[in-house]
Amino acid sequence: MTRTNASLRRGWCPGALRPMETGDGWLVRLHPRGGRLSVDDLRRIADLARRHGSGLIDITARGNLQLRGVRPETHGPLVAELLATGLADADEGDGPQRLVLASPLAGRELGEAVDAARLAEEIGAACAGLTGLPAKTLVVVDAGGLPLDDIAADLRLCADADGALVIALPDGRWMGSVTPAEVPAAVRALLVPLAEAHRREPDRVRRLRDLPGEALEPAVAALGLRPIGAPVGRPAAPRAGSVPEHGGTFAVMAAAPFGRLDTAQLDAVAAVAQGDAAHGIRTTPWRGVALTGLADPAATLAALAGIGLITDPVDPRLAVHACPGSPACLRGEAPAQADAAHLAMAAASRIAGGLTLHVSGCAKGCAHPGRAGATLVGQGGGYGLVLDGTASDPAHGRFVADSLARLLAAPGDLAFTSVPDTVSP
Numbered sequence: 284m285t286r287t288n289a290s291l292r293r294g295w296c297p298g299a300l301r302p303m304e305t306g307d308g309w310l311v312r313l314h315p316r317g318g319r320l321s322v323d324d325l326r327r328i329a330d331l332a333r334r335h336g337s338g339l340i341d342i343t344a345r346g347n348l349q350l351r352g353v354r355p356e357t358h359g360p361l362v363a364e365l366l367a368t369g370l371a372d373a374d375e376g377d378g379p380q381r382l383v384l385a386s387p388l389a390g391r392e393l394g395e396a397v398d399a400a401r402l403a404e405e406i407g408a409a410c411a412g413l414t415g416l417p418a419k420t421l422v423v424v425d426a427g428g429l430p431l432d433d434i435a436a437d438l439r440l441c442a443d444a445d446g447a448l449v450i451a452l453p454d455g456r457w458m459g460s461v462t463p464a465e466v467p468a469a470v471r472a473l474l475v476p477l478a479e480a481h482r483r484e485p486d487r488v489r490r491l492r493d494l495p496g497e498a499l500e501p502a503v504a505a506l507g508l509r510p511i512g513a514p515v516g517r518p519a520a521p522r523a524g525s526v527p528e529h530g531g532t533f534a535v536m537a538a539a540p541f542g543r544l545d546t547a548q549l550d551a552v553a554a555v556a557q558g559d560a561a562h563g564i565r566t567t568p569w570r571g572v573a574l575t576g577l578a579d580p581a582a583t584l585a586a587l588a589g590i591g592l593i594t595d596p597v598d599p600r601l602a603v604h605a606c607p608g609s610p611a612c613l614r615g616e617a618p619a620q621a622d623a624a625h626l627a628m629a630a631a632s633r634i635a636g637g638l639t640l641h642v643s644g645c646a647k648g649c650a651h652p653g654r655a656g657a658t659l660v661g662q663g664g665g666y667g668l669v670l671d672g673t674a675s676d677p678a679h680g681r682f683v684a685d686s687l688a689r690l691l692a693a694p695g696d697l698a699f700t701s702v703p704d705t706v707s708p
């Protein structure tokens with residue numbers, strides 16, 4: 284297996300067969316189907332991370348798993364074991380590894396108007412032969428259970444109470460409606476212009492929003508889609524805690540702090556799932572795990588909290604997006620993940636008031652491509668501050684992390700206090 288320099292090429296995503304070079308070794312990404320894992324899978328992944336990597340594991344914002352610190356000489360044996368155990372696919376292709384994201388509790392939660400897990404599979408199958416799709420293309424299916432509004436997507440499908448689906452286009456229009464049976468072909472038709480444009484201009488066109496507004500009109504007309512009112516908003520999804528299921532059981536969700544676990548924690552999650560007779564284990568797009576089919580959710584939450592996972596839905600760390608930053612990432616200009624917990628606690632009052640905080644090791648903004656109330660962007664060991672923007676927007680000044688913590692902890696409007704307090708690292 285030859286490593287490529289694709290890790291420094293924009294829009295590229297690693298897999299199991301194509302590792303990404305990072306500051307702490309090679310990164311190998313696994314894409315569990317539907318985010319579903321068994322107790323044995325967790326134990327196997329922990330064992331592989333221990334023997335072939337550094338023992339650190341990330342859960343990504345799409346519910347994928349990353350083994351960190353893999354070495355050139357261990358990559359081949361690791362891949363052989365992943366393929367033999369079905370944890371990786373020999374044909375990873377160039378397109379999206381996880382095109383469709385549905386609720387981590389799909390099929391089990393109250394309020395679902397369609398079978399989101401099945402729909403996700405059907406959309407994936409319909410688009411499987413669509414060559415040219417950018418690797419980061421994402422379709423979100425919101426079936427009416429946990430809202431997924433905080434996940435940036437190229438296309439967003441929301442089920443209405445009758446089980447039909449309305450589609451949000453990148454320009455903000457909601458178009459409808461389509462039946463579940465029509466959805467796979469409709470999504471494919473809407474993604475064809477993106478695949479074609481990306482093939483022509485791979486560096487310029489990476490998301491559906493990069494296309495001119497009229498690019499989707501032929502598909503919209505052919506599908507007979509018409510503007511329709513936006514679905515009624517629902518309260519934001521809890522990223523941790525317990526959720527009632529059909530049949531009187533519960534699911535619990537717990538987040539790994541900033542997505543990072545070690546092998547002992549992964550083994551411990553497996554032990555909790557087995558000991559509490561969980562029906563299933565799924566990864567969540569909030570960088571954590573969900574255990575389903577539980578009779579006593581309080582006991583399971585206490586056990587998961589005991590191994591260091593976040594189980595309190597108001598923990599300020601849940602509102603913070605943070606990438607690994609330096610030294611784990613070669614592009615990192617600041618230790619984003621190491622600073623994030625401290626900054627989250629400092630910003631706790633603001634976060635309780637609705638602030639979203641993004642701590643990014645550099646302007647690429649991998650952890651959160653969208654806007655945040657405050658984005659801290661690694662610059663030469665410190666951070667630039669972007670208010671209500673993205674990591675690639677112009678930043679105010681440059682701060683050391685401690686100055687930012689004081690700024691975030693102090694009352695007052697960040698827009699008025701940021702520049703005079705600028706401190707160069």
Ligand code: SF4
Nearest residue numbers: 606612615644645649
């Ligand atoms: S945003 Fe973070 S993870 Fe992404 S390239 Fe920059 S430092 Fe690395």
